[in-house]
């Protein structure tokens with residue numbers, strides 16, 4: 079079944095009450111008639127809304143969690159695994175996202191190199207460095223959250239696609255020269271605190287391919303591409319003969335207030351946190367550790383009274399990056415979580431983090447199903463989606479008294 083998407087703009091009212099608010103009503107017969115007509119219209123809208131929900135039925139599932147934890151990536155995997163067209167309808171538009179992601183990545187590295195006073199390997203690359211640093215002002219204009227796009231995850235502020243592509247093509251020699259420079263490579267390896275996207279290496283390694291004039295993003299490119307979600311969007315999938323209504327939300331702090339209108343009648347929640355973020359500060363609050371923010375947010379969701387009967391599934395995501403960080407020895411868990419006294423290996427640290435999440439749950443009877451995930455890996459997600467579907471089905475049957 080094809081997934082359908084509805085964009086719920088964050089300031090959108092589900093019902094338009096404006097006629098009621100637009101005038102006062104006297105007791106005249108004409109006004110009474112008008113008031114009744116409006117009241118009937120509202121009843122009709124509410125009835126239609128209720129009927130639509132009943133007809134659609136199925137399971138209402140929210141994907142929640144802080145920003146950059148992989149929520150939209152999971153949705154892309156669902157489209158690939160269960161959508162008739164996969165990611166085809168978005169492929170062309172992602173070309174621009176990929177180009178912008180690559181430019182942002184090299185800009186972040188160039189800035190990091192300057193801040194850390196790391197010298198370039200080849201002084202002749204100085205010219206390229208300046209070209210890239212000049213990108214800052216331009217890239218702000220072409221912010222990844224404001225490109226024209228038909229994907230509901232991306233708001234529509236139309237910019238000039240050709241101008242973006244031209245800009246990218248002009249930048250390619252500078253990007254290639256800098257990415258090959260040992261100074262930039264050292265910045266990439268050692269400056270773990272710079273705000274660089276996880277997909278930076280993937281796109282910079284692939285620069286020749288993505289710069290081809292007839293380049294079309296592959297599924298993996300789309301899974302790696304990063305676009306902030308601003309508006310809540312609804313997607314319908316049929317998984318193993320069960321209809322799911324899935325909501326993807328924006329995780330930035332300023333956007334969390336728009337989640338609440340979707341909290342009624344939720345059957346299941348996938349809460350996502352990025353384990354790899356244990357040593358990173360929040361983008362919108364640099365004093366706060368990202369994983370601490372995730373724990374606090376999980377606390378407010380798992381103990382929320384509206385989610386008493388909701389199945390909670392926890393995805394501790396980005397285990398590939400987490401594992402790499404531990405293996406490289408570049409970050410110690412105990413430095414960021416002083417209460418952790420174990421060794422810095424994958425097994426002990428994941429047990430610790432899972433325990434920290436479970437500790438947030440005040441109701442000791444509440445089951446939380448945890449998965450350690452690598453959301454950009456389609457093979458792993460295929461297995462996990464089947465497991466999650468089985469759990470949700472079982473819980474659903476149990477709560478309806480059929481099991």
Ligand SMILES: Nc1nc2c(ncn2[C@@H]2O[C@H](COP(=O)(O)OP(=O)(O)OP(=O)(O)O)[C@@H](O)[C@H]2O)c(=O)[nH]1
Nearest residue numbers: 145146147148149150151302304307329396452453
């Ligand atoms: N290496 C790796 N990258 C991942 C993983 N999951 C997601 N990503 C990447 O992380 C970036 C952010 O993922 P998104 O899915 O956009 O994050 P989000 O939670 O939707 O973020 P908001 O929309 O801002 O709330 C993307 O570039 C993804 O490709 C993972 O498990 N491993």
Ligand SMILES: [Mg+2]
Nearest residue numbers: 149150306307
């Ligand atoms: Mg998103």
